[in-house]
Amino acid sequence: MAISIKVNGQEHTYDGDPSIPVLWYVRDVLDMHGTKFGCGTGQCGACTVHVDGKATRGCLLSLESVAGKEITTIEGLDPNGNHPVQKAWRAHNVPQCGYCQAGQIMSAASLLADNPKASGEQIEQQMAGNICRCGCYQRIQAAVESAASEMEG
Amino acid sequence: MYRHIEQAIEAELNGEPAAADSLPLATGFIEKVSRRKFLKISGGSAAMALAMQIVPGSALAYDPYPTGAEGMPHKTVIDPQVFVAIDADGTVTLTTHRSEMGTGARTSVPLALADEMEADWSRVKLRQAEGDEPKYGNQDTDGSRSLRHYLQPMRQMGASVRLMLEQAAAQKWGVDVSLVKAENHEVHMKDGSKSIGFGEVAADAMAMELPAFEDLTFKTDDEFRYLGKGEVPMYDLHDITTGKARYGADITLDGMKFAAVARPGVVGAKVISVDDTEAMKIPGVERIVKIAGSMPPAKFAPLGGVAVVANNTWAAIKGRDALKIEWSDSPHSTFNTAAYADEMRATAKKPGKVLRKVGDPDAAFANAKRVFSQEYYQPHMQHAQMEPLVAVADYKEGKLDIWAPVQSPYGARTDTAAALGMDPKDVRVEVSLLGGGFGRKSKCDYVIEAALVSKEIGAPVKLQWTREDDVRGGFYHTTSVERLEAALDSNDKVVGWRHRSVSPTLFSLFVEDPGHTSALEGGMGLVDTPIGVENLVAESGEAKAHTRVGWFRSVSNIPRAWGVQSFIAELAHDLGRDPKDMLIELIGPDRKIDPVAADMKDLWNYGEPYEEFPNDTARLRGVIELAAKKAGWGKDLPKGEALGIAAHRSFVTYVATVVRVKVDDNGNVSIPETHMAVDCGFCGNPERVASQMEGAAVMGMTLAMHSSINHENGAVTNSNFHDYPVVRINSYPKQVHTHIVEHPFSVHATGIGEPGVPPFAPALANAIFAATGKRYRDLPFGENVG
Numbered sequence: 001m002a003i004s005i006k007v008n009g010q011e012h013t014y015d016g017d018p019s020i021p022v023l024w025y026v027r028d029v030l031d032m033h034g035t036k037f038g039c040g041t042g043q044c045g046a047c048t049v050h051v052d053g054k055a056t057r058g059c060l061l062s063l064e065s066v067a068g069k070e071i072t073t074i075e076g077l078d079p080n081g082n083h084p085v086q087k088a089w090r091a092h093n094v095p096q097c098g099y100c101q102a103g104q105i106m107s108a109a110s111l112l113a114d115n116p117k118a119s120g121e122q123i124e125q126q127m128a129g130n131i132c133r134c135g136c137y138q139r140i141q142a143a144v145e146s147a148a149s150e151m152e153g
Numbered sequence: 154m155y156r157h158i159e160q161a162i163e164a165e166l167n168g169e170p171a172a173a174d175s176l177p178l179a180t181g182f183i184e185k186v187s188r189r190k191f192l193k194i195s196g197g198s199a200a201m202a203l204a205m206q207i208v209p210g211s212a213l214a215y216d217p218y219p220t221g222a223e224g225m226p227h228k229t230v231i232d233p234q235v236f237v238a239i240d241a242d243g244t245v246t247l248t249t250h251r252s253e254m255g256t257g258a259r260t261s262v263p264l265a266l267a268d269e270m271e272a273d274w275s276r277v278k279l280r281q282a283e284g285d286e287p288k289y290g291n292q293d294t295d296g297s298r299s300l301r302h303y304l305q306p307m308r309q310m311g312a313s314v315r316l317m318l319e320q321a322a323a324q325k326w327g328v329d330v331s332l333v334k335a336e337n338h339e340v341h342m343k344d345g346s347k348s349i350g351f352g353e354v355a356a357d358a359m360a361m362e363l364p365a366f367e368d369l370t371f372k373t374d375d376e377f378r379y380l381g382k383g384e385v386p387m388y389d390l391h392d393i394t395t396g397k398a399r400y401g402a403d404i405t406l407d408g409m410k411f412a413a414v415a416r417p418g419v420v421g422a423k424v425i426s427v428d429d430t431e432a433m434k435i436p437g438v439e440r441i442v443k444i445a446g447s448m449p450p451a452k453f454a455p456l457g458g459v460a461v462v463a464n465n466t467w468a469a470i471k472g473r474d475a476l477k478i479e480w481s482d483s484p485h486s487t488f489n490t491a492a493y494a495d496e497m498r499a500t501a502k503k504p505g506k507v508l509r510k511v512g513d514p515d516a517a518f519a520n521a522k523r524v525f526s527q528e529y530y531q532p533h534m535q536h537a538q539m540e541p542l543v544a545v546a547d548y549k550e551g552k553l554d555i556w557a558p559v560q561s562p563y564g565a566r567t568d569t570a571a572a573l574g575m576d577p578k579d580v581r582v583e584v585s586l587l588g589g590g591f592g593r594k595s596k597c598d599y600v601i602e603a604a605l606v607s608k609e610i611g612a613p614v615k616l617q618w619t620r621e622d623d624v625r626g627g628f629y630h631t632t633s634v635e636r637l638e639a640a641l642d643s644n645d646k647v648v649g650w651r652h653r654s655v656s657p658t659l660f661s662l663f664v665e666d667p668g669h670t671s672a673l674e675g676g677m678g679l680v681d682t683p684i685g686v687e688n689l690v691a692e693s694g695e696a697k698a699h700t701r702v703g704w705f706r707s708v709s710n711i712p713r714a715w716g717v718q719s720f721i722a723e724l725a726h727d728l729g730r731d732p733k734d735m736l737i738e739l740i741g742p743d744r745k746i747d748p749v750a751a752d753m754k755d756l757w758n759y760g761e762p763y764e765e766f767p768n769d770t771a772r773l774r775g776v777i778e779l780a781a782k783k784a785g786w787g788k789d790l791p792k793g794e795a796l797g798i799a800a801h802r803s804f805v806t807y808v809a810t811v812v813r814v815k816v817d818d819n820g821n822v823s824i825p826e827t828h829m830a831v832d833c834g835f836c837g838n839p840e841r842v843a844s845q846m847e848g849a850a851v852m853g854m855t856l857a858m859h860s861s862i863n864h865e866n867g868a869v870t871n872s873n874f875h876d877y878p879v880v881r882i883n884s885y886p887k888q889v890h891t892h893i894v895e896h897p898f899s900v901h902a903t904g905i906g907e908p909g910v911p912p913f914a915p916a917l918a919n920a921i922f923a924a925t926g927k928r929y930r931d932l933p934f935g936e937n938v939g
Contacts, residue, residue: 017436017468024467028411033403034396036588038539039620040470043874046539074396081395089394093386093840096255096848098393099400099539099588128883131874133539133589134255135851136844137885 003067007032008076014063022066023047023058026073034074034102038131045130048103048110049073055110057129074102077109085109088147096134104130108144116151118144160226161673161757162663217309218901221760222302225293227286227563229306232363233314235288236266236307239359243338243352245272250282250289251299252560253389254538254590255848256906257841258299260388265304265837268379269311269372270318272351273338279388284562284582294560295595295704296759297804297904300837304380304902312369314358321358322349337378374897381898383840389586400588401543401558406613409545411466412606413473413617414444416458416626418868420700421448421483427459428477435475437468442609444602448483449701450664453568453596456626460606466617486867488699493632493864494530497655497696501528501636505653505692506669509680509752512688514640517649521640525724526651528636529716530931532861533629535871536705537879540588541623546603547613548573553580557600558587565597572601573608591706596628624877625869628703629862631656631674635716640688645728647739650686654679655694656712659702669693670709676757678713678801678911683770685741700864706852707907710803711914715932718799718915723928732919733781733798743771759805765901766805772832773802775894776809780830783892784811793817794825797920799912804904807832810850810912812886814920820939822921824854824886829909832894835902843891846909850889853913855880858936884936 002015007030014020014029026032026049038046040059047058050072077083085108095101104127111118111126118126123144132140222229238246247266253259259279267277282289290306315335322340323330326347333340341348351358379385392398417423429441439462446457461472518524544557553575559565562582570577587594603616618626633656640649660671670679670693680691705711718736725735745767748756758766777800781787784796793816800809813826829846836842859878863870871877880886918929927938 016465020465020467024465027402028465028467031405032396033399036400036539037402037466037541037617039873041620041873041875044539044620081391086394090386090390093390093844095387095390095393096257096844097253097539097587097589098255098387098389098398099586101393102396105394124883128881131539131879131881133537133591133852133879135848135880135885137851137880137882138847138887138889139844140882 003063005063005067005069005071007071008073018064019062021059022049022061022063022071025063026058032073032075036099036102038100038103044100045107046100046103048106048130050106050110053110053113055107074106077106083109084147084150085112085144088143088150091146092139092143094136094139094143096136100130100132104132104140108147112144112148112151116148118148120145158659158673159663161671162660216899217305218765219762220302220305220765220901221298221762222291224760225291225302227291229302230288230290231306231309233310233317234359236310237314239351239355241352241355243276243350244278245276245351246278246280248282248289249279250292251303252292252294252562252584252587252590254294254560254587254594256299256845257387257838258294260385261838261841262299262303262307264379264385265307266311268377269308270314271335271337274379274385276338281584284566284584286563292561292563293595294590295592297806297906297908300902301805301904304837308371309369312371313364316364316369317358317361318351318354320361321354324357325349325354380837381835381839383838399585400540401556401585402615402617403585404545404556406545406547409613409615410439410462410610411464411469411617412460412462412603412614413466413469413619414458414460414602414622415473415476415478416456416622417446417480417483418625419480419483420456420485420867421446422480423457424459425479425481431475431477432461432472435463435468435472437463437465438472439463440610441476442606444605449698450662450666452663453598453601454572455598455602460602460616462606462610462614466615469617470619483867485699488864488867490532490863490865493699494532494634497632497634498528500655500694500696501634501653503694505655505694507690507692508675509691510689511752514649514651514688514690517688518638518640518651521649522643523641524638525641525727526636526638527720527723527930528634529712529719531633531712531715532863532932533632533700534705534856534860535624535627535629535862535877536589536591536593537624537877538589538591538593541620542593542599542618543616544600544603545613545615546600546607548604548608551579553604555580555582555600555604556585557582558585558594559597559600560587560590560595561597564595565600568597569601569604573604592704593628596703620874621872624871624873627862628662628701630705630711631659631702631709633712635712637716637720639724647686648688650684650689651692652679652682652717653692653694654713655696656709657696657698657702659704661698661702666697668695668697672755673757674709676759677709677803678717679709680753681756681768682717683740683746683768683773683802685770686739699867707803707910710801710911711856714799714801714911715914718801718912719918719930722797722915722919722922726922733777733786736798736800737774737777740770740773743774745769759904761805766903768802772807773800776800776807776830776832779892779894780809780811780828783830783890784813784826784828786811793924795920795923797916797918797923799916799919801908801911803908803911806903806905806908808908808912810916812913812916812920814917814924816921816924816938820937822936822938823884824917826888826890827886828890828892830892830894831909833903833905834900835896835898836893837902839893842893842905845905846891847889849909850886850913851880853910854886854917857914857917857933859933861933
């Protein structure tokens with residue numbers, strides 16, 4: 001039976017293997033490439049998407065488990081790419097290679113939606129699921145903190 | 154780097170230090186070739202559209218200088234018609250021919266051209282060059298060479314185009330060119346009477362004859378608009394934050410299939426039989442394709458195995474996992490990490506092959522009152538770049554198109570052509586952004602696999618490695634034991650110095666394993682040591698590779714700095730000395746090391762002419778003192794906190810690192826602050842230099858505490874981030890402060906991508922010792938010292 005799903009506000013149906021992870025569904029089926037493959041085991045966060053607004057690892061999430069739910073990918077975070085987290089990322093020149101950054105941004109956006117007053121320590125704890133091998137953490141932390149103050153203010 | 158390595162191998166096997174233009178070691182120095190003569194020689198190179206020459210009396214803002222670029226395959230191409238296009242609307246399109254993997258090279262290299270031509274960066278677009286070195290010059294993006302080799306050619310092209318634009322405007326206005334000036338994307342009359350946009354004169358300008366070098370003028374440093382400022386963000390910054398940036402897997406072709414490959418666990422093992430019954434039941438799986446294997450030395454040939462082709466990546470991976478394959482044995486099936494480390498330690502205790510000898514070290518050790526010695530170990534490591542290997546290939550009617558994240562696009566093109574028995578002119582390689590590289594994406598086995606599968610199935614294919622494939626199918630950073638010995642006289646003066654390195658060579662990828670560290674690897678902190686002890690010997694102990702040994706960011710500098718910089722701190726402690734003072738004292742008086750007198754005439758100097766890029770101990774001392782001062786070396790710190798220092802020259806750049814550690818009552822180590830002092834000559838983009846140092850600190854912490862690729866019976870036992878962990882945001886080194894030694898353009902720009910890594914681990918271990926009295930000599934040592 002076909003699965004219905006909403007991605008970035010658009011309705012889709014899929015009648016292939018229902019166990020396909022959301023990561024591969026958005027990448028290979030919908031041809032949306034902002035969500036990245038990093039480890040396939042939920043350890044690196046490169047594939048982070050929002051499911052009904054909550055940051056979730058797309059590589060372990062079967063499509064059937066999110067049937068009828070609303071998925072947001074980096075492409076749908078903000079129509080103009082100007083979510084406070086995205087703006088903060090640019091202001092702080094966060095990325096190096098950039099590959100993990102979509103996942104980082106999706107995690108940060110979800111974290112701040114839940115807790116706009118997140119402390120430095122809370123940011124560290126909640127962003128610890130996202131690996132950056134280039135080592136941009138110093139700037140990630142600074143960017144999340146400044147996005148938090150923008151969202152609060 | 155690797156084609157440079159191949160040249161080095163050829164030179165070594167021929168018993169020569171190196172041919173002057175293939176491996177410019179100390180060429181300029183040894184042959185006493187003056188800079189002017191060198192320039193004239195390299196200026197004669199056919200590959201250069203414009204020769205770089207010093208013309209007496211010309212109004213140059215800087216003296217052009219030779220670099221190792223002319224020793225690289227296909228050297229440099231200095232031709233504005235190749236790199237610059239200007240539309241009638243004023244849009245300037247610059248071709249950027251270096252791969253972007255996080256250093257910012259894709260932006261910083263053309264930025265130099267834009268600056269010199271007075272283009273407004275906001276009106277510049279970048280076009281990524283396909284792999285074509287005869288057209289663009291060398292494209293190997295490794296060895297920390299992008300700015301070091303291309304600042305000058307870019308400026309020369311910028312100055313040429315600026316003059317052509319001025320000439321076109323002057324012609325249009327019927328005035329002498331001396332009356333006009335190009336500035337910020339337009340040409341104006343110097344008297345302010347007229348101005349015209351670049352776009353309006355572009356067609357005429359680009360049709361001009363290329364100006365002679367002696368007619369060019371160059372900006373003075375204070376005229377730079379972008380260079381040295383660090384105010385221009387990476388070209389792809391916006392796209393990266395919105396998910397639009399395109400990496401290796403982010404292309405879709407009509408009719409494209411998806412593939413994943415089952416590879417042997419042990420290098421050299423072959424498929425005996427394959428049962429695909431279960432794999433073919435996976436929805437979406439279409440077929441399997443066998444890939445022939447290889448045994449080192451086989452350069453970047455695929456490991457071989459069985460590819461599963463499907464209609465999406467997930468199905469391909471599931472299908473691959475469902476294959477039942479019987480593998481043959483391999484001569485490397487006996488390789489075990491622990492036993493091999495013991496062998497290396499045993500070898501390190503015996504005399505090795507002498508690579509450099511000054512004075513009479515044997516007598517110094519024989520007559521010593523006391524010998525202080527220690528050994529330092531580092532296991533194999535893997536790059537673990539965030540983007541697992543991936544390539545898209547489309548073989549059709551004798552032509553092959555490739556899209557891939559590659560550090561060496563032309564190398565990938567020629568190697569893939571060779572693997573498929575094709576002419577390179579029938580192969581095209583388009584370069585995506587690289588989701589990290591660190592040396593792994595210089596080796597194109599994944600590209601060859603995709604090409605082979607595409608040819609076999611007659612359709613385009615995206616071939617994706619999983620994280621496990623990436624961890625287990627690596628070209629691993631060498632493992633090593635570094636043994637250091639100091640001979641002390643009755644006054645505790647260091648009168649003899651021995652450094653013996655036991656480390657399998659990456660040359661074993663290319664030729665039958667020589668069993669010793671190569672001149673290239675020896676030049677990374679072993680033979681080129683700045684230690685000024687009068688009786689000194691550098692040796693290599695024999696070690697044969699049992700896996701594919703490749704290069705990893707900063708290569709052999711990692712184990713060498715780990716050994717030397719840890720040892721110096723240990724020696725200082727033993728003698729009751731301050732480690733920073735001891736380090737400076739051992740380096741000795743300020744000098745540019747004379748490679749002949751110091752028995753380093755075969756020195757690998759990162760491919761750079763030694764006379765232009767000498768080993769200058771004053772600059773090394775300079776960064777040590779700068780980092781120490783900024784970190785407050787010697788100040789009182791709270792209980793459980795301490796500083797550690799280390800310094801190292803690599804990629805002709807000098808870096809000193811002071812790490813402050815905090816060890817809590819449970820032995821957990823955190824790093825509240827780090828100061829890194831960098832002397833990289835002229836700094837083209839300080840903002841990206843800082844980001845490279847911050848990243849190097851994280852990578853240095855990771856390799857110090859976590860990184861070990863472990864082999865059992867020839868196979869890697871690690872698989873993913875749970876057993877090959879990397880530092881995360883909950884433990885990263887906080888407050889990394891980068892202090893850049895400021896220099897004018899005339900002080901040659903040197904490497905940046907790699908030199909920050911080597912000093913970090915020893916600085917950290919030295920700080921932990923200072924805080925706790927616990928000394929680590931084996932990497933990785935974990936994050937708890939309790």
